[in-house]
Amino acid sequence: MQRYYLERTLQAVVTVVSVMSLAFFLLRLMPGNPADAYRAELIQNNPQMSQAEIDHRVEQKLNVLPDAPLHEQYLNYVTGLLSGDLGESINEGVPVSEIIAEALPWTIFTMSIALLLSFVIGISLGAVMAYKEGSYFDNGFSVTSILFNSIPNYIVGILLIWFLGYRFKLFPTGGRYSTEMDPTLGLLEPIQTVAFLGDALWHAALLILSYTFVAAGGWALRMRGNSIQVLGEDYLRVARLRGLSERRIATRYVGRNAVLPLYTALLIAIGFALGGSVILEQVFTYPGVGYYMIEGLEARDYPLMMGVFLVMTIAVVLGVYVADLTYGLIDPRAQTRGGEH
Amino acid sequence: MQPDSVLPTDVEASRRRFLQLAGATGAAGIAGCFGGGDDGNPTREGITGDEPMTDRTFTAPTSVLPDDMQWNAANDSNYPDRPGFVVFDQLVYFRATTGKFVEGALADWEVGDDTATLTLQDGLTWHNGDDATAEDLVRKLHISLYDNHPIGNFTSVENVTAAGDKTVEVGLEADVSEPIFLNSIQNMELDMPGEQYDDILIELENDSESTALADFAPKEPIGTGPFKFDSSGEQELVTTKFEDYHWADNINFAEYRFKFIDGNEQAWQAIRGGTVDALHNIFTSPDIMASFPDHVVEMQQPANWGLSIAFDHDHKHFGQREVRKAIAHTIDREIVAENSAGGGDAKAPVKTPTGIVGNFDDSANSWLDNPNAFENYSGQNTERAAELLESAGFSKEGGTWVDEDGETLSFEFKVPAAWNEWVDAAITFNQHLQDFGIETNLITRDDGVYFGNDLYGDTGFDAAGFWWSNGWTYPYHTLNWNLNSWDARNVYNYSESVDVPPIGQPDGETETVDLAPEFEALVGMDAEGDAARQKINELAWVFNYDLPQLPIQEKVDQGFISTKNFKVVDDTDPDASVKYATTYLPRVGKLVAKAEE
Numbered sequence: 001m002q003r004y005y006l007e008r009t010l011q012a013v014v015t016v017v018s019v020m021s022l023a024f025f026l027l028r029l030m031p032g033n034p035a036d037a038y039r040a041e042l043i044q045n046n047p048q049m050s051q052a053e054i055d056h057r058v059e060q061k062l063n064v065l066p067d068a069p070l071h072e073q074y075l076n077y078v079t080g081l082l083s084g085d086l087g088e089s090i091n092e093g094v095p096v097s098e099i100i101a102e103a104l105p106w107t108i109f110t111m112s113i114a115l116l117l118s119f120v121i122g123i124s125l126g127a128v129m130a131y132k133e134g135s136y137f138d139n140g141f142s143v144t145s146i147l148f149n150s151i152p153n154y155i156v157g158i159l160l161i162w163f164l165g166y167r168f169k170l171f172p173t174g175g176r177y178s179t180e181m182d183p184t185l186g187l188l189e190p191i192q193t194v195a196f197l198g199d200a201l202w203h204a205a206l207l208i209l210s211y212t213f214v215a216a217g218g219w220a221l222r223m224r225g226n227s228i229q230v231l232g233e234d235y236l237r238v239a240r241l242r243g244l245s246e247r248r249i250a251t252r253y254v255g256r257n258a259v260l261p262l263y264t265a266l267l268i269a270i271g272f273a274l275g276g277s278v279i280l281e282q283v284f285t286y287p288g289v290g291y292y293m294i295e296g297l298e299a300r301d302y303p304l305m306m307g308v309f310l311v312m313t314i315a316v317v318l319g320v321y322v323a324d325l326t327y328g329l330i331d332p333r334a335q336t337r338g339g340e341h
Numbered sequence: 342m343q344p345d346s347v348l349p350t351d352v353e354a355s356r357r358r359f360l361q362l363a364g365a366t367g368a369a370g371i372a373g374c375f376g377g378g379d380d381g382n383p384t385r386e387g388i389t390g391d392e393p394m395t396d397r398t399f400t401a402p403t404s405v406l407p408d409d410m411q412w413n414a415a416n417d418s419n420y421p422d423r424p425g426f427v428v429f430d431q432l433v434y435f436r437a438t439t440g441k442f443v444e445g446a447l448a449d450w451e452v453g454d455d456t457a458t459l460t461l462q463d464g465l466t467w468h469n470g471d472d473a474t475a476e477d478l479v480r481k482l483h484i485s486l487y488d489n490h491p492i493g494n495f496t497s498v499e500n501v502t503a504a505g506d507k508t509v510e511v512g513l514e515a516d517v518s519e520p521i522f523l524n525s526i527q528n529m530e531l532d533m534p535g536e537q538y539d540d541i542l543i544e545l546e547n548d549s550e551s552t553a554l555a556d557f558a559p560k561e562p563i564g565t566g567p568f569k570f571d572s573s574g575e576q577e578l579v580t581t582k583f584e585d586y587h588w589a590d591n592i593n594f595a596e597y598r599f600k601f602i603d604g605n606e607q608a609w610q611a612i613r614g615g616t617v618d619a620l621h622n623i624f625t626s627p628d629i630m631a632s633f634p635d636h637v638v639e640m641q642q643p644a645n646w647g648l649s650i651a652f653d654h655d656h657k658h659f660g661q662r663e664v665r666k667a668i669a670h671t672i673d674r675e676i677v678a679e680n681s682a683g684g685g686d687a688k689a690p691v692k693t694p695t696g697i698v699g700n701f702d703d704s705a706n707s708w709l710d711n712p713n714a715f716e717n718y719s720g721q722n723t724e725r726a727a728e729l730l731e732s733a734g735f736s737k738e739g740g741t742w743v744d745e746d747g748e749t750l751s752f753e754f755k756v757p758a759a760w761n762e763w764v765d766a767a768i769t770f771n772q773h774l775q776d777f778g779i780e781t782n783l784i785t786r787d788d789g790v791y792f793g794n795d796l797y798g799d800t801g802f803d804a805a806g807f808w809w810s811n812g813w814t815y816p817y818h819t820l821n822w823n824l825n826s827w828d829a830r831n832v833y834n835y836s837e838s839v840d841v842p843p844i845g846q847p848d849g850e851t852e853t854v855d856l857a858p859e860f861e862a863l864v865g866m867d868a869e870g871d872a873a874r875q876k877i878n879e880l881a882w883v884f885n886y887d888l889p890q891l892p893i894q895e896k897v898d899q900g901f902i903s904t905k906n907f908k909v910v911d912d913t914d915p916d917a918s919v920k921y922a923t924t925y926l927p928r929v930g931k932l933v934a935k936a937e938e
Contacts, residue, residue: 039793057555060555
């Protein structure tokens with residue numbers, strides 16, 4: 001068992017290092033570099049700026065760009081990384097870790113709520129659909145779930161922002177909280193904290209809903225499939241013959257066994273949720289890590305892109321890793337590995 | 342020279358009545374289509390000048406996250422350009438429709454043979470309460486010179502000195518006429534107070550290569566403009582009226598806020614929904630304008646630049662004048678401009694390619710002694726285009742033009758993908774060229790790749806979307822940009838000299854014109870004198886005859902202001918042509934709040 005944990009840990013580390021290395025070089029293979037992007041920005045914002053001025057500004061900027069060979073840059077980056085240094089954002093001029101530390105809680109805030117909501121709604125709906133298999137309810141929600149699951153969440157986001165934001169003005173169309181709101185989180189200031197959280201939730205509502213609608217459809221379909229499979233198992237017939245109540249059968253036998261395979265998917269989805277935030281945060285101009293990923297991409301800000309990418313990679317790998325390590329705890333059938341009986 | 346006073350309503354003879362003409366046409370086209378519930382044309386209440394002070398807030402967009410803003414304009418990362426226009430004063434302002442400079446932080450200026458004398462406004466005060474003095478202007482000029490500002494073409498640090506409490510003398514090391522000198526300082530803002538920049542200047546004096554300036558990122562500005570930084574939050578920057586501002590009496594609203602808005606669609610939505618009172622500058626097609634409420638009025642400003650086709654002059658085919666001219670005859674610029682503007686009036690086709698701006702109202706021709714002597718390349722004259730290509734040894738095979746070596750006349754045309762107006766224009770003229778038998782392929786590029794690799798990098802291009810003016814009205818600037826600039830030499834590889842016949846005689850005997858000496862002569866000539874006019878005509882002819890670039894269209898900048906709670910002058914007012922109407926007009930009392938009900 002210890003060997004299993006060790007293997008999984010090594011796998012996780014190797015995956016992170018491989019993805020990080022690949023990303024490091026692939027990002028630099030993209031056409032254009034920070035100086036090009038900066039030049040483009042200068043020209044667009046200052047059409048009357050002379051070429052000499054632009055060159056000077058770009059040169060000043062280039063001073064902060066590493067000019068060492070790529071492999072040296074890579075070694076420096078990895079060395080920095082080992083000491084917790086993600087580098088400095090070329091465009092923002094501040095440490096990448098600072099940007100991520102400021103933005104990440106907001107992405108976690110929105111994505112965790114969205115994921116939780118979509119999971120709860122999805123599995124509830126899926127279970128009911130399975131119980132009512134073949135009914136109008138099942139057919140209707142199956143089609144709806146497939147439909148939602150097929151639409152990219154940012155399209156749902158654009159529709160929501162249009163109708164509920166601009167058209168009916170029920171929700172803000174961007175930002176994380178109201179300008180006049182003082183960000184407060186503290187047990188000693190409960191009223192201000194609740195007001196702030198409420199305001200933040202109101203601002204994040206459409207983003208959360210966009211993710212939830214789409215993801216819930218997927219969870220519902222998976223849950224439905226799992227439940228139908230479980231409903232056909234022999235041990236359910238035995239349970240009924242034993243006279244157990246349908247409620248108990250539904251929750252303890254069907255629900256539990258159907259939801260178990262979703263546990264791994266949920267943990268992986270936690271990781272992917274960060275990546276899923278990229279376009280949504282752009283649509284809602286919500287400055288989380290995804291928003292800064294696009295900012296970094298547009299400016300060819302390598303350290304910023306790498307930093308955000310690394311966070312997303314680690315989140316996914318961590319999700320899979322935790323799922324691997326803990327699945328056996330919640331499903332004893334998975335405690336043993338093939339060939340090790 | 343005593344500048345035009347901006348405070349009374351000037352009645353300058355506008356060279357450009359396009360705003361009225363085009364505006365009337367556009368308004369007629371879209372009147373009645375405006376959404377928002379109430380029918381009819383937008384109406385404006387007249388400004389009386391005695392509007393009472395109000396607590397109103399004027400809200401406009403900013404594209405920089407308020408929390409990320411930093412206020413050093415020499416550090417472009419997260420510098421809020423538009424808010425900077427109300428927090429800081431420019432030294433002078435430029436009325437684009439009349440070509441006149443008007444006072445800003447400078448009350449007066451005099452550009453002589455050896456010295457330019459600049460005098461600051463009386464009562465000019467920094468937002469921290471300090472008086473703005475000549476030392477502040479000297480600091481600004483010194484730092485700008487270290488930062489490679491174009492004023493360095495005429496002077497150097499040791500020649501910029503204070504000559505009194507409010508006066509600065511700039512020793513001129515080269516001949517320069519007044520408009521050229523003023524153009525060079527026009528974008529300068531008085532934005533470097535001693536409290537924040539004294540140390541940086543000392544560092545630059547010790548090491549001119551120091552990056553201290555580029556690295557400096559103050560979170561709060563100290564300005565001299567009409568609105569003072571108050572706070573920046575998650576989504577908004579709040580500035581409040583600066584009571585000690587030298588023209589504070591002209592401003593009757595308490596706050597100017599900037600709301601973070603990222604992207605055109607969001608900006609249009611914001612003015613539709615009333616979240617903002619104005620949009621500074623945004624290309625908006627008639628169908629989108631039709632969705633704005635009636636009380637939103639358009640403010641047009643000449644942009645003095647526009648799309649051109651830049652040819653690589655080192656290219657086997659495009660290095661040939663006949664090919665460039667054939668292309669010019671093949672493209673119908675009117676159709677291109679119309680498509681590019683989405684059917685609106687925000688693009689004017691270049692009528693006669695001379696390298697001089699002013700195509701909305703034909704004012705470009707006012708610089709020419711005999712406009713008819715110039716080739717206008719109008720419409721689609723494919724017969725003339727075919728003649729030109731045949732004279733250069735091309736022939737048509739299977740509907741496609743090929744050269745003497747059998748090589749097809751074809752090119753990839755590169756444009757930045759995000760510049761929709763350019764893409765629309767390129768699609769149109771590519772079609773014209775293909776119909777004529779020139780094979781073209783439109784390549785849309787990421788902005789960074791387009792500017793960094795294609796135009797200013799090693800990738801290069803055969804032909805690419807470029808701009809045929811650097812935004813100034815005085816022809817020296819635009820002609821120099823096209824014929825003699827670094828960009829002309831290095832981006833499209835234009836030669837340093839060109840053989841041209843006399844003006845109006847395309848078949849006459851050619852003479853070689855060395856371009857650099859011509860511009861060195863023009864820069865010091867009196868802009869209103871006959872010699873300068875003659876030189877401008879000669880250089881415009883060089884442009885027209887040789888076509889270093891093919892100018893396609895000239896654009897007009899579109900701003901929008903909601904008149905629900907504010908009153909604003911018509912955009913035919915010369916002050917409305919100062920960039921940007923939304924930030925300049927409050928200074929001169931031409932954008933005021935309505936009395937509160």
